[in-house]
Amino acid sequence: MGCGEVHAGRGDTRVASGFFGAKHNVAVARVPGWNDPKTGDLVVASSGFSGHSETAILDMLKAKKVDPSRITSLYTERQPCASCASELSGALKAGPPITWSVPYFDGIESAAKQLLAKYVMQAGGGRVARSSADLQEQQHEMETHEPARIRSTADSHA
Numbered sequence: 001m002g003c004g005e006v007h008a009g010r011g012d013t014r015v016a017s018g019f020f021g022a023k024h025n026v027a028v029a030r031v032p033g034w035n036d037p038k039t040g041d042l043v044v045a046s047s048g049f050s051g052h053s054e055t056a057i058l059d060m061l062k063a064k065k066v067d068p069s070r071i072t073s074l075y076t077e078r079q080p081c082a083s084c085a086s087e088l089s090g091a092l093k094a095g096p097p098i099t100w101s102v103p104y105f106d107g108i109e110s111a112a113k114q115l116l117a118k119y120v121m122q123a124g125g126g127r128v129a130r131s132s133a134d135l136q137e138q139q140h141e142m143e144t145h146e147p148a149r150i151r152s153t154a155d156s157h158a
Contacts (some may be wrong), residue, residue: 007122008028011013017091024046024047024048024053025046025047025052025053025076025078025116026044026046026047026076026077026079027044027046027053027054027056027057027074027076027077028043028044028074028075028076028083029042029043029057029073029074029075030042030043030071030072030073030074031061031066031071031082032070032072032074033042033066033070034066039115043057043060043061045057045060052080052081052084053076054074054076054080054087054088055083055084055087056119057071057074058087058088058091068091069091069092069093070095071091071092071096072094072097073096073097073098073099074097074098074099075086075098075099075100075118076098076099076100077100077101077102077119077120078100078101078102078103078104078112078116079100079102079103079104079105080098080100080104081104081105085098101115101116101119102116102119104113106124
């Protein structure tokens, strides 16, 4: 399966994995046999408040004793930094494509973050995490066929 398939599912995968907003990079790797109940063969990681999403994927694989060379494609929202690119090239076999949507290197951090935020909002990932009360309300709205309300991160600060 090609990298385009990993990229095409990124918006849905990002939201389904609970990563809202664009403050942190999200990476998705296709690893045949990963068999996650939510994401199947997709390994999904966020950069969080420290670290990098690409190396977080490698760490997740190592923790389950899965050889990173089994990655068949990797998509990351931001271009891997030099350190991550080096680690990925050492861990992956030759050939798996590594793609990204936003270039990211010294001097363009602010512009890259703004561009990523735009892409995340367009993909529907700009919503804030919902409380259990919000989820119950959404379930009720779905059952009664009333439109569910959608909040953006801007709404949560109002």
